[in-house]
Amino acid sequence: MLNFSTYGQTYEQLENTIKKISQLSLIEDSLSDFIVLLEKVEYPKGHILIKAGRVERSVYFIEKGIARAYLDKDDKEITFWFGSESDILLSYNSFFVSQPGYESIELLEDSVLYKISNDILQNLYNNNLQLANWGRKLVESELIKTEERFISRQFKTAAERYKDFINSQPAILQRVQLRHIASYLGISQVTLSRIRADIR
Template sequence: MIPDERVAFEAVLDQVYKLPDHIKDDLWQHAIIDKYSKKTHILEQNQIERHITFLHQGLIRAYQLQEDKEVSLDFRFSGDIMTAYTSYISQRPSPVAIQALEDCIILKIPKTSVEALFDKYHEFERLGRLMTEHFYLRRVQREIEILSHSAEERYQHLLKREPNLVAKIPVKHLASYLGIHKQSLSRIRSKVRI
């Protein structure tokens, strides 16, 4: 019987690029399944990222400490991939931390295994390139949104794009993600409801 974590992980990969079964079998040999309790860190700021992380179940956020204030940069739900990419690629300390916002089940693939699979399989290397392109486009879209939209517009876009995010994320984290104070978010929420 194939574990649920594997089925879910392969479904996400298949959306990007369908790997042959023998490559999926090889990849699965390198998978590590971990559980994290709410509020624990999957990666601390200044720790080196050594894994690609797939969130099987739960909710996680990436954030950065700036002048003793936590600034939320990203959130991921079940079925998403989140890794501190700058640290993963450079193998230098991560400028961000990744934290469980609820109990999580996470599947990790070590960087050494990913690189070995890149060398071994052209198809796996292609998957890696396509995923990198996806994450790059997503980041650019976020930067454009921050630079060219008001806080209210960013909130409305977020409501349309990811209604689960708005419902599940604590207000203080959501406000910092939008780049506004909690009070401003409360005003925007009451205005948008009208």
């Protein structure tokens, strides 16, 4: 549970932080019930928050930091997701259906997160209509984002995808190694270098 005094925050400060994350302002009436169930956690750069092959029982809200989800293919790592401030972080397939996940998630900066277990969340969902609908909307918005990325992969060239990326997530470009961005865009690092050279 959150220990407010430990972090020197008032409840109001915390509430403002949490509201920014994942449309939590939508559940105004239930917000305080929700907040007290969160656990604040901090990890250093390089920490592997979620490990492939395990069943993940927690979802995280990112207050500060950047994370990448990746999976191991042969001797390479394939990065397929970045998350930063105000994003939620979880292994979809592991968290939703309690199966071992295929992905790992690494923190790329020292990070501050709020954590809630699946057991607690399921209990909320089964007893609070407002939160159940908030959870549904949260997943709906993740689904739209994932589908849009999927489609753009299908009909845009590597150069177009890179330009989209620097327009939509310029901060990530500054904070993440280019080899991860190349992997995220589905191209080799050499191709990414060529695209960057052409743009210059």
